[in-house]
Amino acid sequence: MAGAHPLLLDHAVRDWVFIPLTLAIVLMKLLTQYMHQLFNTPPPSNKELKEVREMQAVARAGRLRGFGRFIPETSFKMRKEYFAGEKGFFTQKPVTRSPQEAMATDPTVMVDMMKKNLTGMVPQLAMGMVVNFFFQGFVIGKVPFPLSPRFKPMLQRGIDLASLDVSYFTSLSYYILLLFGLRGVFSLIFREDVVDETEMMRRQMNPMAAGPMGVDMEAMFKQEKAALAAVDFEWELESAEERAVDMLRRQMKAKKL
């Protein structure tokens, strides 16, 4: 007998719950958006010159390994010595701090995280609790289209009525719906990046996430040094004259030249 008669909701529900809830959520999102804009100083360019230098040096060493065979042997050896030699570049201790060090020593990182949390997630959580406390246990609206029963737990938190039509939802579900739904609307209104707390939460929950605070440079130095030492140089142009002769002969035969 599920949902044979449509439920008639009291006007009072609409006036005192539905509309205020909607307004409150919209206002709250607006507030968080603007607060984020206010507080969002551009991330301190923690690309210090020395750190960039080390990153780039590692990349250059990689290039040397990959394409070193195109330069003469003496030149290759000279560069190899520069990087991996006794007093080479990679034998020195890198300036770039590893992520753990950075977290521990740099206070701005902590403050930044706190700010993001405060302005972003806390009001949402607080509001969620308020909604749950005050507007619990009743249905506040109906979705205009029929849904499969699998949406029941999503739309009807807190009400365990098996016979209730799935299209009716409670205030808490409505709150969560609006929270995620308004993000799309907001991105249309403000053409810039909307505050994306879920991305932040996702990043925090992902244990493998590489933080923006750099890589373990010491390990990379060791790696590159070992890799360079292991390279066996073979000049690509050893056979250059042969190939040129072949190419010219072929071209002349094919009347291309």
Add this chain to the structure above:
Amino acid sequence: MEIELEEVERQLRGAKGVPSADKLIRYLRLMRELHIRDSPTVARYGNILLRHYKSHLSEEELWAVSEQVAIAALDSHALPFAASVITATNSRFPGSIRAQRLQGMYFEAVGEYGKAEAMYRDLLVQDPANEMVLKRLVALERSRGNLTSAIEALRKYLDTFANDKDAWEELAEMYLEVQNYRQAAFCYEELLMHVPGNSSFYVRYADILYTIGGPTNYKTARSYYAKAIELTAGGSLRALFGVLACSAHITDKVALQDSRSRAQIELPEVTTQALLRIYKQHAPDKLPFVEPILAKLQSGLGHGL
């Protein structure tokens, strides 16, 4: 894309009166993507676009176009126009390093190098690792005519940003200007490791080695010219002549031991044949001049080359 660009250019030139907005927009966009710097044309069309059709541009594109047109205007010495565009950009993006560097470029264009330098150093305090500004410092020294300081500044830049291919090219050119061939060769080695398929790098590198001279360098240069011949399928005349020039300087006899030495012996002759063919096909009137030169190179005379 280049074909598209030519098409649009032709349309614009043929247009009577004021050309249409979307043609102008497309032209400027293609110029941006292809990194072509035809400044007088860009400045002219950009002027029309910004004056009459500003509303046709999206916010993002408007400022990309402004940057492009401002630089073109500075190149063409259309200073008042450049100033107006730069002022507009700076008021839209106050505090932006990218916008302020345009301001610095303006100072360079009017010759106020002190102000430009002050501006750039200021910006570097804000962001010490900003490549754009660091490179502007190099350009500034160039404008001032201090090639040595420019080289020094670029070396410092490359010490940090060791993978900037264009910077290595620029440094190589500067070293060549001051005739520091060994350092130029070093730069070209970096370039070879960046784009190992670019035949012109091989030719230039061989040129430098040949210029430095010495028996090992002649041999190495010949290998690099040979590689260029292979890469261009015989299309690079410079490489072909280069092989002959190097061979003429290599006086020690090569014993016919393996395929490599055989190629070394055969290469000059095959190259000469190829060159003669090319001249016969493309410039037969020059043949009488080329033949004696080739004969001389073939016979291995070292002087006067």
